[in-house]
Amino acid sequence: MTDVTARPVLSALQFALGEIVSTDPVELDAARADRSGHVADGTPIAVVHARTIEDVQALMRFATETRTPVVTRGAGTGLAGAANASTGEIVLSTLAMNRVLEVSTDDELAVVEPGIINADLNALLRPHGLWFAPDPASRAISTVGGNIATNAGGLLCAKYGVTRDAVIGLKVVLADGTLLEVGRRTVKGVTGLDLTGLMIGSEGLLGVIVEATLRLRRIDPAPVSTIGAYFSTVEAAARAASVISSSGIRPAIMEILDRPAMAAIAAHLSLDVRQDAYLVVQTDGGAAPAEAQAALGIIQSLGGEAEVSTDPEHGERLLAIRRAFHPSLLALGEVLIEDVCVPRSALPAMFGAIEEIGKKYGLAIPTVAHAGDGNLHPNFVFVADPDAEYGVPATVWAAADEMFLAALRLGGTLTGEHGVGILKRRWLGDELGQPQLELQRQIKAVFDPQGLLNPGKVF
Numbered sequence: 001m002t003d004v005t006a007r008p009v010l011s012a013l014q015f016a017l018g019e020i021v022s023t024d025p026v027e028l029d030a031a032r033a034d035r036s037g038h039v040a041d042g043t044p045i046a047v048v049h050a051r052t053i054e055d056v057q058a059l060m061r062f063a064t065e066t067r068t069p070v071v072t073r074g075a076g077t078g079l080a081g082a083a084n085a086s087t088g089e090i091v092l093s094t095l096a097m098n099r100v101l102e103v104s105t106d107d108e109l110a111v112v113e114p115g116i117i118n119a120d121l122n123a124l125l126r127p128h129g130l131w132f133a134p135d136p137a138s139r140a141i142s143t144v145g146g147n148i149a150t151n152a153g154g155l156l157c158a159k160y161g162v163t164r165d166a167v168i169g170l171k172v173v174l175a176d177g178t179l180l181e182v183g184r185r186t187v188k189g190v191t192g193l194d195l196t197g198l199m200i201g202s203e204g205l206l207g208v209i210v211e212a213t214l215r216l217r218r219i220d221p222a223p224v225s226t227i228g229a230y231f232s233t234v235e236a237a238a239r240a241a242s243v244i245s246s247s248g249i250r251p252a253i254m255e256i257l258d259r260p261a262m263a264a265i266a267a268h269l270s271l272d273v274r275q276d277a278y279l280v281v282q283t284d285g286g287a288a289p290a291e292a293q294a295a296l297g298i299i300q301s302l303g304g305e306a307e308v309s310t311d312p313e314h315g316e317r318l319l320a321i322r323r324a325f326h327p328s329l330l331a332l333g334e335v336l337i338e339d340v341c342v343p344r345s346a347l348p349a350m351f352g353a354i355e356e357i358g359k360k361y362g363l364a365i366p367t368v369a370h371a372g373d374g375n376l377h378p379n380f381v382f383v384a385d386p387d388a389e390y391g392v393p394a395t396v397w398a399a400a401d402e403m404f405l406a407a408l409r410l411g412g413t414l415t416g417e418h419g420v421g422i423l424k425r426r427w428l429g430d431e432l433g434q435p436q437l438e439l440q441r442q443i444k445a446v447f448d449p450q451g452l453l454n455p456g457k458v459f
């Protein structure tokens with residue numbers, strides 16, 4: 001139900017923006033949550049379905065005049081609560097802005113609207129022999145705008161980079177409705193400060209991304225090689241991954257699942273898998289077979305029992321175990337998907353720390369890692385507690401707290417790819433320190449002096 005105190009704003013909004021304003025209770029309710037499990041207490045005023053840059057500008061001018069906060073939202077698949085909207089806020093949905101405006105094979109770039117789904121973009125690019133490399137596991141359901149606003153990672157980052165490496169220019173609508181064009185469409189360019197870089201990963205705090213110029217890659221038709229390997233401990237699997245990286249091999253994919261993760265997968269999907277730690281490595285490009293052989297040698301020398309395949313279907317079966325991770329956990333209960341990143345050499349130590357924390361708190365913490373990046377997703381499965389902060393039991397928060405501090409001690413970071421949103425705000429100062437935190441707040445205030453964009457998130 002719409003908040004009655006918001007009625008005058010709603011009427012004015014409907015008058016200003018017309019049919020693109022929705023008050024459908026189902027839509028309002030959906031906008032309270034993303035995929036983090038957190039649901040905002042209140043209900044937003046309306047969802048505005050922008051179709052054009054002018055719509056976004058009109059909304060932001062309205063927001064500035066009426067001092068009404070705006071939460072920009074792509075597909076709502078975020079894992080940090082950053083797109084969740086509450087009482088007194090307007091939701092700006094970009095889903096209807098989903099066109100590809102240009103594909104240039106010569107310049108290896110595309111210009112797109114923010115609401116296009118990542119996988120849809122890649123399907124459209126395939127006939128051009130091109131692809132957009134950022135591939136979060138949510139690529140079939142998340143928007144490119146959301147990928148940019150979270151600087152999304154995924155399975156291919158060690159070799160192909162994160163979203164930041166694939167975005168060279170943006171059009172952004174600021175809080176007062178001003179349209180800004182930042183970045184370039186050239187391979188190089190250093191004019192002025194890098195505002196494109198600042199926007200990427202800014203979680204809807206600095207402006208609304210309304211258009212993006214993306215750097216594309218040529219599709220390499222060479223067949224891939226895939227290795228599936230079991231280890232008796234996750235530390236041994238992590239050591240193998242670290243040695244593969246430090247020996248200069250650059251797998252396209254290198255993922256580790258620990259024993260609790262494999263147990264969950266085996267239980268849920270009745271897959272014929274062993275409940276040991278699992279390392280899956282995929283190499284691509286012309287050097288794929290040689291790199292796979294070198295990786296296999298390292299795996300076997302460190303005690304891994306491995307099989308390698310160049311057959312696409314067999315390779316997909318070896319990867320399917322990894323892809324089954326999220327659905328298997330969701331079947332067990334509420335899940336808090338965590339996201340720490342450590343230097344690659346510290347990966348075995350971070351797995352060790354997670355095991356210790358799990359024992360201390362009596363929790364199984366199934367963990368998957370993008371091992372080539374040192375990025376771990378420890379998952380807490382629990383029964384929601386309505387009286388606890390965000391429904392997450394205090395024991396889980398205590399264990400998560402220790403885990404974040406362990407990652408920071410190992411030279412790592414609180415979040416490798418999911419962002420801060422609301423769920424990690426309280427640890428931000430631990431990583432940034434007060435002077436940097438203050439500087440970041442000041443930067444936010446320069447872009448958005450009235451604090452209208454995604455208030456209460458990150459800071």
Ligand SMILES: Cc1cc2nc3c(=O)[nH]c(=O)nc-3n(C[C@H](O)[C@H](O)[C@H](O)COP(=O)(O)OP(=O)(O)OC[C@H]3O[C@@H](n4cnc5c(N)ncnc54)[C@H](O)[C@@H]3O)c2cc1C
Nearest residue numbers: 074075076077078082137138143145146147149153204209
């Ligand atoms: C099953 C599953 C697997 C996932 N795997 C990965 C993974 O491998 N790697 C990874 O990085 N993430 C992953 N995610 C998290 C999530 O999909 C990403 O963060 C994704 O980039 C969010 O895109 P979205 O369109 O859903 O954005 P939303 O959730 O709608 O929004 C996320 C943030 O971006 C802001 N935003 C969205 N659009 C704009 C815009 N146009 N302008 C300004 N701000 C904007 C929002 O305000 C919010 O702060 C996964 C999620 C799920 C559910």
